[in-house]
Amino acid sequence: MNPFSGLMGLFQGDAVHNAVALVLLLMSVCSWVVIVWKTRLLRCAGVDVARSLAAFWRAENLEQAVHALHAFDRSALVLPLVQAAQAQVLQSRAARGLGGAGDVAAQLTRVLRDALHASLRRLQSGQVLLASVGAVAPFVGLLGTVWGIYHALITIASAGQVSIDKIAGPVGEALIMTAAGLAVAIPAVLGYNLLGRLIARIEADMDGFARDVRELLASQQGQGGVNTAPSKE
DSSP: OOTTHHHHHTTSSOHHHHHHHHHHHHHHHHHHHHHHHHHHHHHHHHHHHHHHHHHHHHSSSHHHHHHHHHHHOTTOSSHHHHHHHHHHHHHTTTOOGGGGOSOHHHHHHHHHHHHHHHHHHHHHTTHHHHHHHHHHHHHHHHHHHHHHHHHHHHHHHHHSOOOHHHHHHHHHHHHHHHHHHHHHHHHHHHHHHHHHHHHHHHHHHHHHHHHHHHHHHHHHHHTTOOTTSOOOO
């Protein structure tokens, strides 16, 4: 028995039936590519964030922290936050307009928030595709089933003789499309939920780190500035 006969049976129909099967196949391929890619990405990101945070707090000053993050932050998630905070501290005295308004804590909050959102957008890429596949694939399969049943009934009616064996075969083949839609949607939904939990953990670590960096640099500025700030004589 050919193991691919069931799969090839999905494409043995009219143009609409084949189009629905092709859409389901593309959805499945795309969702699995995203699941595999994001699983590897988030695992590496989780390790990099943990190592980067530890390296940052071991550093003696901001310059050493940035240098250490170049080696540990391979995912480039923590380093942009530190570089944005460092640039803001160095430019706070020369800033003009609304960008320089407010105290140092307010300025750091703004730049760290923007850098954090940019890093998190990279982590969340692909989640929309998984959510869309999980929501749409069952209905695409149902469309294929409805069309297959309609086409089967038209064929049976044109034959002139109706019997249970002639109905069961075509209708059963049409119902395969519903099963195919569920087979595409379930991995996408599970992948979305599991990957979402990994993203939430990393997001919580980075959000807490951004708050700690803001408080640290704001307090150092209030005490006379950080080590990286240029001296003016």
